[in-house]
Amino acid sequence: MNQTKEYYYIRFMKLIKIPLLLIWRLWFYILICVTILLMSPFLIVLTSKERYYPVFWKLIRGWSHLLVYGMGFRIDKQIDQVIDRGKSYVFCPNHASLMDPFVLIVLSKNPIVFVGKKELVKIPIFGFFYKRVVIMVDRSNPVSRKNVYETAKKRLQSGTSIGVFPEGLVPKYDVILSPFKNGAFSLAIEHQIPIVPQTYYDCKRLFSWNFFKGGVGTFRVRQHHFIETKGLKPKDIPILKEKTFQVLYNELSSDALYMKDTTSHK
Numbered sequence: 472m473n474q475t476k477e478y479y480y481i482r483f484m485k486l487i488k489i490p491l492l493l494i495w496r497l498w499f500y501i502l503i504c505v506t507i508l509l510m511s512p513f514l515i516v517l518t519s520k521e522r523y524y525p526v527f528w529k530l531i532r533g534w535s536h537l538l539v540y541g542m543g544f545r546i547d548k549q550i551d552q553v554i555d556r557g558k559s560y561v562f563c564p565n566h567a568s569l570m571d572p573f574v575l576i577v578l579s580k581n582p583i584v585f586v587g588k589k590e591l592v593k594i595p596i597f598g599f600f601y602k603r604v605v606i607m608v609d610r611s612n613p614v615s616r617k618n619v620y621e622t623a624k625k626r627l628q629s630g631t632s633i634g635v636f637p638e639g640l641v642p643k644y645d646v647i648l649s650p651f652k653n654g655a656f657s658l659a660i661e662h663q664i665p666i667v668p669q670t671y672y673d674c675k676r677l678f679s680w681n682f683f684k685g686g687v688g689t690f691r692v693r694q695h696h697f698i699e700t701k702g703l704k705p706k707d708i709p710i711l712k713e714k715t716f717q718v719l720y721n722e723l724s725s726d727a728l729y730m731k732d733t734t735s736h737k
Contacts (some may be wrong), residue, residue: 472620479500484608486526488641489683492682492683492685492686493682494685495542495543495686495687496682498542499500499538502537502538502541502542503509503538503597504597504733506534506537507597508583510530510534512616513530513659514527514530514600516641517530518600518603518604521629523723524582524584525582525630527604528583531576532576532577532579532580535572535573535574535576535577538573538578539570539573539574539606539690540571540576541621541648542570542678542687543687543688544570544673544678544687544688544689544690545572545679545688545689545690546578546689546690546691546692547690547692548578548691548692548693548694549691549692549694549695551692551693551694551695551696551721552580552694552695552696552697554579554580554667556580556581557630558581558664559630559631559632559662559664560581560631560633560664560665560666560667560697561625561632561633561635561655561656561658561659561664561665561666561667561668562575562579562583562632562633562634562635562667562669563635563637563666563667563668563715563719564634564636564668564669564671564719565634565636565638565648565670565671565719565723566636566638566639566640566641566642566649567641567642567671567674567675567679568641568674568675568677568678568679568680569678569680570678570690571636571671571674572585572587572634574671574674574692575634575669578669578692578694579634581631581632582631582632582725583631583632583633583634584604584605584606584623584626584632584633585605585606585629585633585634585635585647586603586606586619586623586633586634586635586654586655587601587603587606587607588607589607590705606619606622606623606626609707613646619654620657620658622655622657623654623658624661624662627658627662627664628662633655633658634656635654635658636653637651637654637655637656637712637715637716638650638651638652639651639652641680644675644679644681647720647723647727648716648719648720648723649716650716651712651716651727653708653712655714656708656711656712657705657708659700659702659711660703660704660705660708660711661705663700663701663702664700665697665698665699665700665717666697666698666700667695667697667698667709668695668698668715668719669692669693669694669695670692670693670695670718670720670722670723670725670726671690671691671692672690672691672692672693672722672726673688673689673691674690676688677690693722695718695722698711698714698718700713716726716733
């Protein structure tokens with residue numbers, strides 16, 4: 472009898488959870504749209520000239536804090552090596568969720584320019600400002616990829632860091648880490664600046680593209696020791712790429728095993 476009651480209780484809780492998740496997801500898009508509309512006058516001015524970017528970055532960091540914490544998330548960060556405010560870096564986190572860019576923005580006081588997908592320009596309101604501040608790439612177009620490279624070089628020379636999700640996409644739910652593209656590592660070697668690997672453990676679990684999964688919780692983030700590129704040549708791109716891949720893959724794999732073992736003992 473007790474087992475029957477427990478079964479129906481679990482079924483009931485699952486039915487209740489679905490509409491609550493949908494409302495929670497809807498709140499995310501309402502929060503984005505309303506805040507962008509409110510910030511629009513400032514965004515139009517601050518995205519009009521490149522020299523305003525440091526001020527724009529401060530505004531976007533505040534906005535990202537609002538989105539992350541406004542959705543009920545918290546960030547628990549482990550910093551193995553601290554960023555030097557006066558230097559440029561290439562940030563390379565794993566890509567698992569729509570929340571990933573906001574988490575990176577919250578973590579970095581250094582202005583970062585993202586290399587992002589051209590398709591996001593189509594999103595109403597958001598897309599208007601997105602195309603003004605993000606280095607857009609059409610991965611199917613060799614000319615677009617070359618233009619991205621040249622634009623990123625210019626921004627690095629001005630002291631700004633670059634944020635690249637080296638997988639180039641959000642992998643399927645059961646994929647730990649997708650193969651990396653070359654772009655981030657080519658830029659890092661040419662400018663002799665460090666790669667900053669970052670592991671995002673929980674973004675996929677708490678805020679995946681599946682509207683029926685996830686929930687409020689804590690994003691655990693680890694910023695690993697930097698991978699230096701001084702003395703490396705273009706021929707070393709595959710080695711640098713593989714080294715960065717292994718840092719993130721090993722960390723994510725170990726955490727997945729730990730989470731599975733913890734769950735199985737509950």
